[in-house]
Amino acid sequence: MVSQKTLTKIQLNTCPTADELAELNIGDVVYLNGLVYTARESVYTGVLDGDLEIPSEFNISEGANFHCSPAANQHEDGSFSLGAVSATASFRFSKWIGRWLEKTKSKIVIGKGGMSTNDYAKHFVPNKTIYLTTVGYGTGALLGRGVKKVKSLYWKKELGLAQAMWVLEVKNFGPFLVECDIKGNSLFEREHKKISLKIDKIYEGTRPAILKRLGETDDRKDELI
Numbered sequence: 001m002v003s004q005k006t007l008t009k010i011q012l013n014t015c016p017t018a019d020e021l022a023e024l025n026i027g028d029v030v031y032l033n034g035l036v037y038t039a040r041e042s043v044y045t046g047v048l049d050g051d052l053e054i055p056s057e058f059n060i061s062e063g064a065n066f067h068c069s070p071a072a073n074q075h076e077d078g079s080f081s082l083g084a085v086s087a088t089a090s091f092r093f094s095k096w097i098g099r100w101l102e103k104t105k106s107k108i109v110i111g112k113g114g115m116s117t118n119d120y121a122k123h124f125v126p127n128k129t130i131y132l133t134t135v136g137y138g139t140g141a142l143l144g145r146g147v148k149k150v151k152s153l154y155w156k157k158e159l160g161l162a163q164a165m166w167v168l169e170v171k172n173f174g175p176f177l178v179e180c181d182i183k184g185n186s187l188f189e190r191e192h193k194k195i196s197l198k199i200d201k202i203y204e205g206t207r208p209a210i211l212k213r214l215g216e217t218d219d220r221k222d223e224l225i
Helices: 018-022 041-048 090-104 117-127 140-144 187-203
Strands: 009-013 029-038 063-066 072-074 080-082 108-111 130-134 147-154 165-180
Touching: 029 108, 041 090, 080 147, 090 108, 090 117, 117 130, 165 187
Parallel strands: 009 029, 029 063, 063 108, 108 130
Antiparallel strands: 029 165, 072 080, 130 165, 147 165
16 A cells, blocks of 8 residues: 555646656646646547637647546536536547647646557657546546636537537646656556566465356466456
């Protein structure tokens, strides 16, 4: 278990300087201040391969890209209500992330579960972009407290509320963990390696598989995953 005293907590602007990004290490706890925008499949395909144009009044390079569908709504008078903001799995966006970072110059991507080390090396490192991951599940309501207001909503009619681009003004928005730093180091990869070294011990002394005929095994070499 990691002692709370060993965690480094950082307040970071969503338009960080190169020096601020360079100081971040995997495992640091980050809280964001500034602008966060949601961009998922429909936004990526619409902007990169379709006819959607990023609005000129929104400087997207100053915002963090959040892989999220907020629990939010726009009322008839144009006002907004927003509750939880829960991250979705980022690996689904691998095919677009390289071109998206090149186009938007966003320095922060937020999501759930991380992306591949290949994505980090090929796309994040050249663009000096970091990846922040949510901390566990069920944190949507907690993150929602950091949203000060909905600044803008784009492409509601074209894409629907879930896939539209929400631009959120945030303060003390988090907590998030630095999963990938600007060097491409991955927190998940580092910890997976530590765990893998000890998996063999789990199999030591296990009882013979009772349902071997149905695929049960007590031999790690037979495991499919």
